[in-house]
Amino acid sequence: MATESFEYVRPTSIDRALELLGAHPDAAVLAAGQSLLPALRQDDSGPAAVIDIGALEAMRGVECADGAADVGALTTYATVHEHPELGEHVGALTDAVGKSADTQVRNAATIGGNLVTQYPVSDLSAAAVASDATLVARSRDGKRHIDAETALTSPRAGLAGDELLTRITVPLHERSIGSVYCKRPSPTSRYTLVGVAAHVAVEDRTVVTARIAATGVYDRVVRLEAVESALVGGDIHDVVVSDLASRAGSDLDPSRLVEDTEASASYRADLVKIQTNQALDQSLKQATE
Numbered sequence: 001m002a003t004e005s006f007e008y009v010r011p012t013s014i015d016r017a018l019e020l021l022g023a024h025p026d027a028a029v030l031a032a033g034q035s036l037l038p039a040l041r042q043d044d045s046g047p048a049a050v051i052d053i054g055a056l057e058a059m060r061g062v063e064c065a066d067g068a069a070d071v072g073a074l075t076t077y078a079t080v081h082e083h084p085e086l087g088e089h090v091g092a093l094t095d096a097v098g099k100s101a102d103t104q105v106r107n108a109a110t111i112g113g114n115l116v117t118q119y120p121v122s123d124l125s126a127a128a129v130a131s132d133a134t135l136v137a138r139s140r141d142g143k144r145h146i147d148a149e150t151a152l153t154s155p156r157a158g159l160a161g162d163e164l165l166t167r168i169t170v171p172l173h174e175r176s177i178g179s180v181y182c183k184r185p186s187p188t189s190r191y192t193l194v195g196v197a198a199h200v201a202v203e204d205r206t207v208v209t210a211r212i213a214a215t216g217v218y219d220r221v222v223r224l225e226a227v228e229s230a231l232v233g234g235d236i237h238d239v240v241v242s243d244l245a246s247r248a249g250s251d252l253d254p255s256r257l258v259e260d261t262e263a264s265a266s267y268r269a270d271l272v273k274i275q276t277n278q279a280l281d282q283s284l285k286q287a288t289e
Contacts, residue, residue: 006040010052014138017053017164022140024049025161031074031113034105059112059166062086069170073112077101080111089172091286092197095181096127112165115148116157118220120258121192125152125221127181128168129213130197136167149213153220175201175208178283182275183216186262192216193263194271196224196248198279202287205236212279214248214272218256226250227276236288245277 007024011017021027027049030036040046053059059074064085071080077097080086087094097106100123114124115135125148133148139162148168151158159165183195194216201209210231212224226247231239249269257265 006047007049008052009049010055012055014056014058014164014166017051017056018138018140018162020049020051021164022162024051027051029053029116029164031110032076032108034109034113035117035119053164064172067172067174069172071111071168071170073115073165073167074110075112077106077109077111077114078103081106085172086170089177089179090127090131090170090199091177091179092127092130092181092199093124093133093170093179095179096123096195096197099123099181099183111168115152115168116159116165118152118155118157120219121195121216122152122221123181123183123192123195123215126195126197126213126215128152128170129221129223130181130199130211131170131179132199132211133168133170135165136169137163138166139163149221149223153222173201175203176287177201178285178287180279180282180286182278182282184271184275189262191262194268194275196272196275196279198276198283200231200280200283200287202236202284207231207234207236207239212276214275217252217258217268217272219258222251224248224251224272224276227280231280236284239280239284241277241280241284244280245273248273248276 028047030050030052059072061072062083063070081094081098128148135146135151137144146158178200181197184193196214199211210228212227215221259265
């Protein structure tokens with residue numbers, strides 16, 4: 001199908017991009033184009049304007065300081081995957097992007113583009129929620145911080161039409177951390193069926209924080225709060241991972257489970273327990289190394 005005509009603009013500064021978004025709040029924002037370009041070819045009622053933010057170098061790269069990582073929204077999967085400090089402190093993020101797609105896609109796809117697009121099965125979304133990430137949105141009116149869980153369970157990652165996702169911040173804790181992402185891909189399409197991210201902090205053998213998030217279960221990422229509650233406060237050497245993983249099902253609303261040609265709802269419910277078991281086992285081992 002031929003792409004409908006639209007106005008194309010490529011700003012060279014964030015301020016100019018925000019001006020354009022303010023004037024065209026219904027415009028589509030183009031980062032790497034992994035999702036937008038195919039969509040434009042298929043949709044005969046596409047946007048009137050496309051704002052290409054690919055030239056905004058200020059939105060690329062990773063900076064670690066003052067106990068947090070500041071990741072530009074245009075930073076590629078490959079850059080995040082290879083970053084040593086992110087790998088040490090928030091391995092769930094580096095795991096998730098490293099297990100997503102293929103090398104060619106990872107070299108082009110951007111962190112911000114993935115989060116705003118909100119794929120129904122997003123490896124990165126689960127990792128961002130488990131890692132307690134915050135999305136930083138800017139408009140001409142100023143800056144706004146949105147926690148990942150709120151953003152990634154809201155349409156368009158909680159952004160207003162005139163807002164641009166510019167950065168993602170992630171805490172870098174000094175505690176003993178176990179942070180992993182485990183997933184089961186489809187044997188046919190290789191897309192993720194179910195993925196679980198676990199981010200666990202331990203002090204003096206006690207689990208002090210635990211954030212566990214799943215993708216592929218609902219049409220949006222979901223926290224596994226029953227598992228988290230059972231884990232926090234316990235002695236890490238007394239934890240029975242299989243018992244904790246079995247609680248993953250108690251967090252799920254059967255009416256919201258995804259069912260499609262890739263997998264049935266009941267199979268996904270079983271998979272979330274299996275992937276939770278793997279993620280907990282690996283994260284707890286990491287935290288005690």
